[in-house]
Amino acid sequence: MENNNKTDSSRILNPLKFRAAVFDSMLSEDTGYSNYSYWRSTIRTFFKNKAVLALVVLIAAIIVMSFVYPMVSDVDPNKVSLFITDWNQRPSAEHWFGTDTLGRDIWARAWYGVRNSFLLAFCIALSDVGIGMIVGAIWGYNKKLDPIMIEIYNVITNIPSTVYLVLLAYIMNTSYLTLFISMASRGWIVEARFFRNRILSIRDSEYNVASRCLGTPMRRIATKNIIPHIISLIIMEAALCIPYSIGSEVFLGFVGVGLPVDAITLGNIVNHGRASFTLHPYQMLLPTIILCIITVAFYVIGNKFADASDPRNHV
Amino acid sequence: MSNNGHTSPKIFSAQDVEIKFNLRGKVLTALRGASLDLYEGETLAIVGESGCGKSVFTKSFIGMLDKNGSITGGKIQYRDEDLTNYKTEKDWLKIRGKKIAMVFQDPMTSLNPVRTIGEQITEVITWHFGTEHEQAKKEAIEILKKVGINDAEYRYKQYPHEFSGGMRQRVVIATAIACRPEILICDEPTTALDVTVQAQILNLIRELQRELKMTVVYITHDLGVVANVADWVAVMYAGQIVEYGTVHEIFNEAVHPYTKALLQSMPQLGIKGHDLYSIKGTPPNLFKEIRGDAFAPRNADAMDIDFEEEPPVFNVTDTHYAKTWLLHPYAEDYRKSLDERDAQIKQEKKAAEPFNYTDAEKLLEVKNLTVKFKLGGKEFRAVDDVSFDIFKGETLSLVGESGSGKTTIGRAIMRIYNKVDGQIIFRDEPITGKLDRQKKKKLHMEMQMIFQDPMASLNERAKVDYIVSEGLYNYHLFDNEKDRLEKVENIMREVGLSSEFASRFPHEFSGGQRQRIGIARSLVMNPDFIVADEPISALDVSIRAQVINLLNKLKRERDLTYLFIAHDLSVVRFISDRIAVINKGRIVELAECEELFAHPLHPYTKALLSAVPYPDPDIERNKKLLVYNKDMHDYSTDKPVWTEITKGHFILANSKELEAYRKEIEKQG
Numbered sequence: 014m015e016n017n018n019k020t021d022s023s024r025i026l027n028p029l030k031f032r033a034a035v036f037d038s039m040l041s042e043d044t045g046y047s048n049y050s051y052w053r054s055t056i057r058t059f060f061k062n063k064a065v066l067a068l069v070v071l072i073a074a075i076i077v078m079s080f081v082y083p084m085v086s087d088v089d090p091n092k093v094s095l096f097i098t099d100w101n102q103r104p105s106a107e108h109w110f111g112t113d114t115l116g117r118d119i120w121a122r123a124w125y126g127v128r129n130s131f132l133l134a135f136c137i138a139l140s141d142v143g144i145g146m147i148v149g150a151i152w153g154y155n156k157k158l159d160p161i162m163i164e165i166y167n168v169i170t171n172i173p174s175t176v177y178l179v180l181l182a183y184i185m186n187t188s189y190l191t192l193f194i195s196m197a198s199r200g201w202i203v204e205a206r207f208f209r210n211r212i213l214s215i216r217d218s219e220y221n222v223a224s225r226c227l228g229t230p231m232r233r234i235a236t237k238n239i240i241p242h243i244i245s246l247i248i249m250e251a252a253l254c255i256p257y258s259i260g261s262e263v264f265l266g267f268v269g270v271g272l273p274v275d276a277i278t279l280g281n282i283v284n285h286g287r288a289s290f291t292l293h294p295y296q297m298l299l300p301t302i303i304l305c306i307i308t309v310a311f312y313v314i315g316n317k318f319a320d321a322s323d324p325r326n327h328v
Numbered sequence: 329m330s331n332n333g334h335t336s337p338k339i340f341s342a343q344d345v346e347i348k349f350n351l352r353g354k355v356l357t358a359l360r361g362a363s364l365d366l367y368e369g370e371t372l373a374i375v376g377e378s379g380c381g382k383s384v385f386t387k388s389f390i391g392m393l394d395k396n397g398s399i400t401g402g403k404i405q406y407r408d409e410d411l412t413n414y415k416t417e418k419d420w421l422k423i424r425g426k427k428i429a430m431v432f433q434d435p436m437t438s439l440n441p442v443r444t445i446g447e448q449i450t451e452v453i454t455w456h457f458g459t460e461h462e463q464a465k466k467e468a469i470e471i472l473k474k475v476g477i478n479d480a481e482y483r484y485k486q487y488p489h490e491f492s493g494g495m496r497q498r499v500v501i502a503t504a505i506a507c508r509p510e511i512l513i514c515d516e517p518t519t520a521l522d523v524t525v526q527a528q529i530l531n532l533i534r535e536l537q538r539e540l541k542m543t544v545v546y547i548t549h550d551l552g553v554v555a556n557v558a559d560w561v562a563v564m565y566a567g568q569i570v571e572y573g574t575v576h577e578i579f580n581e582a583v584h585p586y587t588k589a590l591l592q593s594m595p596q597l598g599i600k601g602h603d604l605y606s607i608k609g610t611p612p613n614l615f616k617e618i619r620g621d622a623f624a625p626r627n628a629d630a631m632d633i634d635f636e637e638e639p640p641v642f643n644v645t646d647t648h649y650a651k652t653w654l655l656h657p658y659a660e661d662y663r664k665s666l667d668e669r670d671a672q673i674k675q676e677k678k679a680a681e682p683f684n685y686t687d688a689e690k691l692l693e694v695k696n697l698t699v700k701f702k703l704g705g706k707e708f709r710a711v712d713d714v715s716f717d718i719f720k721g722e723t724l725s726l727v728g729e730s731g732s733g734k735t736t737i738g739r740a741i742m743r744i745y746n747k748v749d750g751q752i753i754f755r756d757e758p759i760t761g762k763l764d765r766q767k768k769k770k771l772h773m774e775m776q777m778i779f780q781d782p783m784a785s786l787n788e789r790a791k792v793d794y795i796v797s798e799g800l801y802n803y804h805l806f807d808n809e810k811d812r813l814e815k816v817e818n819i820m821r822e823v824g825l826s827s828e829f830a831s832r833f834p835h836e837f838s839g840g841q842r843q844r845i846g847i848a849r850s851l852v853m854n855p856d857f858i859v860a861d862e863p864i865s866a867l868d869v870s871i872r873a874q875v876i877n878l879l880n881k882l883k884r885e886r887d888l889t890y891l892f893i894a895h896d897l898s899v900v901r902f903i904s905d906r907i908a909v910i911n912k913g914r915i916v917e918l919a920e921c922e923e924l925f926a927h928p929l930h931p932y933t934k935a936l937l938s939a940v941p942y943p944d945p946d947i948e949r950n951k952k953l954l955v956y957n958k959d960m961h962d963y964s965t966d967k968p969v970w971t972e973i974t975k976g977h978f979i980l981a982n983s984k985e986l987e988a989y990r991k992e993i994e995k996q997g
Contacts, residue, residue, distance in 0.1 A: 030633035031659040034624070050833075051789070054352065219785035223849065226742050227799040228772040241789035327352065 051324065055245065059321035068310040075303065079127035088121040090277055101293050110299045114289055122282055123299045127307075130259050130279040133189060138254035140197045142247055145204025150235060152205060153212030162209075169202045175268070178261075182270035192272060196261055204250060211243050245322030252315035256308040263304065279304050333574070333647035336368035339407055339543065340389070340428075340511060346401035347384055347393065347567075356614050358384045360567040361402065366511060366543050371534075373546040373558035373575075375590065377868045378839075379611045381567040382547045386513045390428050391420035426456050429509035433516035435496035438503075439488040445499045446472075446484030452506040468506070474539075475502045476532055493730075494525035498532065505536060512537070513545045518553065522729040522895065527939040527953050530557055549868055551594055552898070552941020555579060556948040563587045566612050566622035573648035575945045584650040585630075586623045593873035594943045595902040601680020603880070604902070606873035610838040621653065629666055631659065682920065683905035685976060688719035691857060691889050692741070697750035699736050710736040712913040713750070715970060716978075718857075723883065723890040725900040725921075727936070728910035734893045735780075737910075738859040741891065742777050754857075769803055776850035780862035782842035786834040792845055793830040796820065799853045819848045823878060840871030844878060851882065859891045864899065876903060898940045901925060906976075909933045912958070915970075919977040927996060929979055929989045932956045961985070 060066050094100065094116030102112040110119040152162045181195035215221065215238075224234050240247075259279060265271040266280030267287075274281060279300055286297030320326055331338070347359040358381045366372065374382045387393055389404060391414055404411040406423060414420055432438045440448055449468040453459050459467065465484075472480035475498040488496055497517065504512060514533065518526035534557060537544050546557060554561055554575070561578040563571040563586065571584040582588050591597070592605035609626045612618060621627075624634035633653050642655035654663050699711040711733040718724050728734045740748045743759065752760050759771060779785035786795055796816050799805070806812040817827040823844040834842055843863060850858060860879065864872040880903060882888055894900045900907055901921055908918040909932065917930040928934045935956035942948055961968070966982040973979050973989055981989060 026633065026637070026656070026658065028658045030636065031631050031653065031656065031662055033662070034630045034632045034635060036628045036630070051835075057352075219779045219781055220787045222739070222744060223777065223779060223785055223846070224787075224798065225744060226772070226775075226777045227849070227853070228768060228802045229798060230802065233801070237790055237794070238787055241787075 134258035141200035149208025376564035
């Protein structure tokens with residue numbers, strides 16, 4: 014406490030300043046203002062990591078390429094050659110990644126494959142997250158549904174997915190729709206349980222109780238009070254769903270119940286390449302690289318987005 | 329006196345400490361040159377609103393600042409060690425816990441939930457002293473006994489969740505004193521606890537301090553606690569110590585306008601029927617550079633100079649100093665005129681007449697209300713056979729500790745639970761069970777609720793405009809968009825907020841402002857009856873006064889009736905007409921406000937009253953703590969009944985107790 018009054022002797026003060034000032038009550042109210050915005054902070058935190066930025070650019074490039082290439086290129090990915098010299102060609106200026114056992118251009122097939130696989134995965138992600146969210150919301154809001162839903166969840170998740178994926182694909186003819194149904198019939202319940210847990214934790218928070226006191230109808234509680242709070246989770250879950258679906262499609266192709274051989278998907282190309290892997294390993298190169306990039310990138314992006322959307326990480 | 333009134337040697341000194349945080353690309357100056365000295369064996373309390381830098385200041389003493397913060401100026405010295413040179417965790421561990429220990433607000437977060445409490449204390453001892461495990465265990469049990477935990481050997485093996493809140497805080501204190509630190513910093517040690525437990529914890533810390541000769545630093549915003557424990561008080565505002573002095577000097581002769589304002593806004597010192605003194609606005613945003621006196625924009629009596637130059641420190645006495653221009657010789661006349669005005673205002677105020685119950689009409693009747701919850705398969709009664717009436721125009725307060733069922737009663741009246749037993753009658757119509765749409769709408773328009781936590785009760789992702797007009801949308805209570813906007817604007821003005829705020833999101837507001845938005849949301853329905861569920865307990869002292877004044881103003885202007893739920897008897901006295909005291913789901917006593925304070929009968933009410941902190945050091949230090957124990961009652965054969973013992977004074981007691989109470993009343997005359 015070495016305080017003294019020496020500071021003010023060095024300064025000249027105006028005695029007239031020692032009078033009451035005008036009080037502005039709005040000035041006092043505004044001091045607490047902060048310019049935090051949830052979405053702005055989320056996106057800034059998300060892109061702060063340069064690796065994430067690179068992956069997003071890469072994924073965007075792959076997707077754009079897979080849609081643009083079929084439009085501009087005149088190479089037919091299904092064109093089978095009858096000349097043995099066209100088969101199993103090494104990479105060259107004409108065929109950048111060589112040709113497969115039937116003389117089809119692998120570079121062209123890979124982009125068609127990415128497009129088809131991605132569209133399929135996107136549809137599955139949409140149905141899984143979409144149905145899962147609706148069911149999860151109803152489940153979370155109705156305590157009475159709990160015992161039934163838990164049983165359904167147990168039954169569906171405890172049967173190994175391969176068993177009924179194979180069974181469904183066997184009963185129905187192999188087609189995109191079959192594949193879609195067999196994969197979408199399972200994913201929704203996992204998502205539903207995930208959303209049910211999240212909704213349960215915000216259902217009883219005070220602002221929701223307040224809405225009930227005001228008599229807010231269910232529809233508006235869902236659209237205004239619940240969905241805006243879990244929208245970042247929805248995006249994250251959808252992002253994580255895509256690599257899983259692509260992976261499943263590849264796996265089904267691998268066990269032989271995937272799509273018909275004339276459908277061009279990443280699964281079929283990888284499978285085809287695998288058959289001749291010992292003699293012509295380069296045939297698997299391009300499709301597997303793209304598959305790896307898509308899978309890893311979506312996982313990383315999904316997880317990083319989950320981190321970025323948590324307000325605790327907004328520093 | 330060289331030591332400025334301190335009798336023991338100085339052990340710690342912080343000089344002009346400046347701390348900056350990087351937050352989302354901006355720099356926040358949390359401490360703007362704060363200085364403080366600690367002397368052996370003393371008790372210092374640091375007070376101020378939240379966001380004034382109290383916690384940051386003390387955390388810097390033990391190197392526990394968040395990662396994005398750093399000390400950018402000043403010096404922190406403990407004995408001969410310069411702590412500003414400490415860089416690594418290893419350096420800090422020489423001091424942290426061992427010499428300077430800290431007790432935090434929430435006992436649950438400072439204990440590890442998956443390890444027994446004994447292990448956690450033993451670990452501290454072996455870690456710092458390298459004691460053998462067996463020896464450390466013995467010491468740990470000793471310490472547990474010392475902090476007042478019965479059956480310490482058995483409790484040693486238990487996990488934190490097996491302890492109640494107060495017991496947990498005792499364990500946290502045990503871990504903090506395990507190394508016999510010289511300085512103990514208690515950061516809001518009792519804020520999360522009930523009043524009766526709070527008083528016990530404060531007593532415990534005081535006893536330990538005497539025994540271990542520690543220096544204790546309290547960080548608190550509760551001036552009642554300060555009056556109880558502190559020898560010295562430092563008042564902090566906007567990252568600076570603005571006033572420092574002995575506890576009597578601060579409470580009786582405060583000079584800084586901020587200290588005065590804090591003291592005046594205590595509801596205990598308010599006079600019924602008049603507005604409580606309140607500090608306008610919120611603490612300053614420390615992202616901006618502060619010019620002049622930081623408190624000036626909120627100080628209605630600020631001088632021109634306060635906006636231009638930062639005041640230096642002026643000594644009032646040897647032990648008392650303050651940082652305000654009011655102490656400058658030029659300001660002497662102005663200061664005198666302010667003092668005279670304050671004294672005059674105090675004299676003119678007279679308490680309002682008590683509420684007239686003789687011809688009051690019943691608005692709400694609660695009859696034998698019971699609410700049951702299922703907890704782990706077992707049924708438990710949160711509210712057990714409770715009956716009371718609420719008259720039109722009164723404020724009935726429901727006071728009890730956490731878990732007593734007071735919020736449950738409020739929510740049962742608001743029809744939030746699907747199933748309750750008993751009857752609730754509003755305007756002669758029962759409102760329990762299923763109702764048709766028309767009746768529901770009518771109830772939503774007549775009955776509204778205000779919530780406790782302003783942080784949780786507003787939808788973060790919706791604009792204030794939507795939040796306030798939610799009720800209007802639900803029942804389409806407006807003609808067109810223009811009419812709706814007008815209604816929102818009017819209600820915002822009524823709660824004292826600028827109508828421009830409507831386009832912002834809730835996170836841009838401070839606690840007090842958010843609470844007012846919550847009030848606006850319920851008022852937009854034009855209700856007659858409001859259940860206010862602890863609307864002020866999550867707020868700072870200064871902000872409390874704003875909200876209490878607003879509630880009182882609305883009551884006068886709109887002729888409202890309140891059911892006010894609270895845990896703090898002292899706040900309730902200022903605003904309520906009648907008080908009901910609730911314990912473990914049952915109302916034990918109900919009487920008119922002054923009657924209850926003058927003649928409390930039930931032992932639980934007496935215990936609550938004795939524990940309430942009062943912002944006056946002389947009263948606080950002489951008070952006697954009463955402890956309530958439910959074994960006091962022998963209800964095995966003689967069951968308690970809800971009886972009106974004198975007119976308007978109800979009590980829950982059996983015939984034997986009633987007789988004793990009657991005698992007590994006679995004796996008091």
